Amino acid sequence: MESYVEFSEEVREARKKGQAIVALESTIISHGMPYPQNVRTAREVEDIIRSKGAVPATIAILNGKIKIGLSQEELEYLGQATGVIKASRRDIPYILASRKDGATTVAATMICAEIADIPVFVTGGIGGVHRNAEVTMDISADLEELAVSNVAVVCAGAKSILDIGLTLEYLETKGVPVLGYQTDSLPAFYTRTSPYSVNNKVESAEETAALLKAKWDIGLKGGVVVANPIPEEDAMNESEMTSIIERALKEADEQGIKGKEATPFLLGKVKELTHGRSLKANIALVKNNAHVGADIAVRFARLGKVEAN
Ligand code: PSU
Ligand code: MN
Numbered sequence: 001m002e003s004y005v006e007f008s009e010e011v012r013e014a015r016k017k018g019q020a021i022v023a024l025e026s027t028i029i030s031h032g033m034p035y036p037q038n039v040r041t042a043r044e045v046e047d048i049i050r051s052k053g054a055v056p057a058t059i060a061i062l063n064g065k066i067k068i069g070l071s072q073e074e075l076e077y078l079g080q081a082t083g084v085i086k087a088s089r090r091d092i093p094y095i096l097a098s099r100k101d102g103a104t105t106v107a108a109t110m111i112c113a114e115i116a117d118i119p120v121f122v123t124g125g126i127g128g129v130h131r132n133a134e135v136t137m138d139i140s141a142d143l144e145e146l147a148v149s150n151v152a153v154v155c156a157g158a159k160s161i162l163d164i165g166l167t168l169e170y171l172e173t174k175g176v177p178v179l180g181y182q183t184d185s186l187p188a189f190y191t192r193t194s195p196y197s198v199n200n201k202v203e204s205a206e207e208t209a210a211l212l213k214a215k216w217d218i219g220l221k222g223g224v225v226v227a228n229p230i231p232e233e234d235a236m237n238e239s240e241m242t243s244i245i246e247r248a249l250k251e252a253d254e255q256g257i258k259g260k261e262a263t264p265f266l267l268g269k270v271k272e273l274t275h276g277r278s279l280k281a282n283i284a285l286v287k288n289n290a291h292v293g294a295d296i297a298v299r300f301a302r303l304g305k306v307e308a309n
Helices: 009-017 027-032 037-051 072-080 089-097 106-115 141-148 164-173 205-217 238-254 259-273 277-308
Strands: 005-007 021-024 055-062 065-068 085-087 102-104 120-122 152-155 178-181 200-202 224-227
Touching: 005 009, 009 021, 009 055, 021 037, 021 106, 021 277, 027 037, 027 072, 027 085, 027 102, 027 259, 037 055, 037 072, 037 277, 055 072, 055 089, 055 106, 065 106, 085 089, 089 102, 089 106, 089 141, 102 106, 106 120, 106 141, 106 152, 120 277, 141 164, 152 277, 178 205, 200 205, 205 224, 205 277, 224 277, 238 259, 259 277
Parallel strands: 005 065, 021 055, 021 120, 085 102, 120 152, 152 224, 178 200, 178 224
Antiparallel strands: 055 065, 055 102
């Protein structure tokens, strides 16, 4: 295992000291946002996590090594390079063995976070069951990973490029708790609410950390979704987003976009159709998730220490 994994200096130190660490994904950098906003956002998110007393570990595969924590140069490289493979679970072996570069999705980042013993992971949105999945069978590997990897994923809920109802059904089948952070309604990424309810509302980072501890203490494998709504002032208009997403889905269908290209294509289209406003919202919600995720990581690390005493 050691020969495949490399820790940054900052993360190595944090592990030694038992500090709280927060995992961050890299598909959002290389396939989810354009340059230079992608690199700037990644840096700002890392700084938010530091300001909360935790240590950020952005995860990617570079030259066939799983990197837990990236240097400024590596972040910049990921943000600009064009040959970086979008890496989900199935892509990892090829990228490692052929010494290529991979930007890890939620699924792949969860795998790497678990290898590195990092229980909390912050991102924007998770993949899910796509609309029309009963025909295409397009169900993100993120959901399977949530079923098996012991990592809490702090996100802004599920985007309505997905079938949110089916995504919740899938997570229910797999036994993945979907928590609303100070909300009863499942947030829909660009908007604070959706027509769907979360399983449980949590009021605080403490409450969330206690739930994680209970789940893993009794050996219930798998992740937890912590759905944190986009800040009010950054949220987008629900009916406008619905029609834009319909248009993006129609274009994807007409152009025959499928498989791993689907999510990046749809995100790009939505950005184009909102004249960049969706990107602004995306940036705001990731930062907001960084605040909450860092708080949860700090509380969870403390619970572990109480136990050890
Ligand atoms: N949703 C976003 N931005 C993203 C992604 C999802 O708003 O960048 C990325 C994440 O890395 C997620 C991946 O894990 O897309 C899901 O891709 P797929 O649907 O192909 O599994
Ligand atoms: Mn897919």
